[in-house]
Amino acid sequence: MGVDVDKPVRIYQCEDSTDGVLSAIYEAGVSGYGRDYIRIEPQIPGEENTFFLFSEYVTVPTDAEKAEKVARSVREKISWRAYHYMMYAVSSSAADRGDAVYRFLTYGFPAGDKVCDMLQIPCVKRVFELQRAVGNEAHFSLEFLRFKEVFQTPSLMLAVFEPENRVLPVVLEHFKDRFPEGLFIIFDKTHHEAGIHIPEEYKKKEETEIRILNEAESEILEKLNETEEVYPELWKTFFHSIAIEERKNEKLQKNLMPLHYRKYVTEFLE
DSSP states (O other): OOOOTTSOEEEEEEESSHHHHHHHHHHHHHHTOOGGGEEEEEEOTTSOOOOOTTEEEEEOOOOHHHHHHHHHHHHHHTOHHHHHHHHHHHTSOOTTHHHHHHHHHHHHHHHGGGGGGOTTSHHHHHHHHHHHHHHHHHHHHHHHOOEEEEEETTEEEEEEEOOSSOOHHHHHHHHHHHOTTOOEEEEETTTTEEEEEEOGGGSSSOEEEEEEOOHHHHHHHHHHHTOOOHHHHHHHHHHHHSOOGGGOOHHHHHHHSOGGGOTTOGGGOO
C-alpha cells in the first residue's frame, strides 16, 4: 500500500525522559494509525517547539506502566539484544530518538532478533548509531568518574558529571555492584538527576534510585561538591610526581581522556 498524501501526520509529544518516550511509543503502537504517519517528539525543556501545518498533535502523559509494557514486549517478542539497543537509544539526547526507536520496533516485532542486523534500514542504522554513542559515553563516564567524601559521619561519597546523554542508570548500576556497602550519590548535572545508593546497614534492605532534582536540591549537591577534602590534594601530588616530563604527549592524552570529561576529574582540577 502506498502513502496517503491526504492523511495528516500525527505527532505524539511526550516528556523528555525514557519513560516519556516509551509511553508515546506505546500510544502510537496501539493507535493503529500507521508507521508512515506517526512522529514521536520529546519536549526538551527550554527549547521552543516547531509546529507543522496540517498535523495532529497528541500530548502523551508519562505512564511508567505503559513504558514497562513496551520494554517487556520487546524483551519477550523481539530479543534482549533489541531491548538493549532500545534502552540505550532512548537514553540519547538526540531529538529524533523517539522516531527512530518507534520505527525500529515496528520492524522488530515481525522480524525478531535479526532486526538488529538489518542496518540497510535507515531507522535500524540510526538506533545502532545512538546506542553505540550512548554506550561509548557510559564507558568513558565509568573510567573518569571521581568520588569525594562530603560527609564523614556517616561517610557519604559524591560524584558529579555532565554527560550529554542519560547514562546515569548504567553508571549507577556499575558502582552499586562494585561498592555494595557504600553510601553514595552520583549527580548528573546536565539532566538534574541524582542516582542514590543506600546500603543495607542504613535501611532494612539495599536501595538504589534515580531522582529528578528540583533547583534547590541541585544547589545543595553543588555546594557539597565544593567541600574541601585532603585526599584530592594527595592524589594530585602523587599524579604529578609519577609523571615523566620527557614522555608527555598531550595529543595522545586528549585522545584517551577527552577535554569534555576532565572538568570533574581530580587530576586536572586546579
